[in-house]
Amino acid sequence: MEMRAKKSSRSSTSNTSGSTTTTAVERKEIERRRRQQMKSLCAKLASLIPKEHYSSKDAMTQLGSLDEAATYIKRLKERVEELRHKSASARLLAAGSGTRRGGGGGGASTSSAATTTASGGAGSSEEAGRREDDMPPAVVEVRQHNDGSSLDVVLISSAARPFKLHEVVTVLEEEGAETVNANLSVAGTKIFYTIHCKVRTYVR
Template sequence: MKKRNSESSKLDRKTVERNRRIHMKDLCFKLASLLPPHLFKPSKDMLSQQDQLELAASYIKQLRERVEGLRRVKEEQAVTKTRTSSSVMTSMMIGLRLPVVELRDFGSTIEVVLISGLNKNFMFYEVINVLSEEGAEVVSACYSTVGDKVFHTIHAQVRISRVGVETSRVCERLQDLIC
């Protein structure tokens, strides 16, 4: 009777171990199927499970670093936006002379904020032409009117990142155009 119990427990252990291995193999296959295909130079069948796991781990690390980088950029932009709103509000309270031209360089993107009075007429397309001539492509532009002030916000992207845009020259040209 003891012999049968030990044989039965060995079979149970073998079955449990086989089921565990099948389950792990299935999980590894599911993990590999979640990875983008461009990560696999040879076909998936040629990679061992260990290679697939290492590839998945490095991909997850890359994604984590990318998320952290994007989170930092988002926080920096939020801080800049907060500073911008407070500086705009402060300048309105102090009563700075209009028009106001603010230009922020974020490397490959530029943000232009123009504040003018309702009675100051300038052609908006001329502002866009200045940016275009200086090597920036306008991505978005909007305006809003608050009281007797008009706020224009323009986001532009540098066309050739190696060359860039000389922001001081752009700011000077915009000042000449608007003032």
């Protein structure tokens, strides 16, 4: 009986030891695969970053590649925001310029009148053109807040050549901004517009 008990005990110990060894091997294999996958992903990530953006040789390591990728993505984001602001400013200026040239249909009638009028009409048209050239150009400034989710758009125009506020709001919405409120004030011959916006966030 004692010999059977000893054999049973040895068998149990052997099975436990074998099971433990198998589990350890499986864990090592899982860890090895995980490291290989991580290494492959880091290498792929590093290949997407232009070489001129690497700040040091340490960037060739996995940790360095992750740091460089984070820095590069941050720079790209800032650049995209900068280009968006420039694009919005250009479109706002274009909208204001079109408004001042067209004048809501008034420009067409003036042109027609100038065509049917004699030399006096041509002279008045030239004089109006000179007055328009003497007017200061419109100013567009986009100020983004530190939180990154809101911004202010400041526009300054001549009182004789105002912006159409609804066109400005349309341009901002097309650029991904949601208008919260807008203020308008007149000082002398200038009109000041201040538009407070929130940046829309898109969930993909």
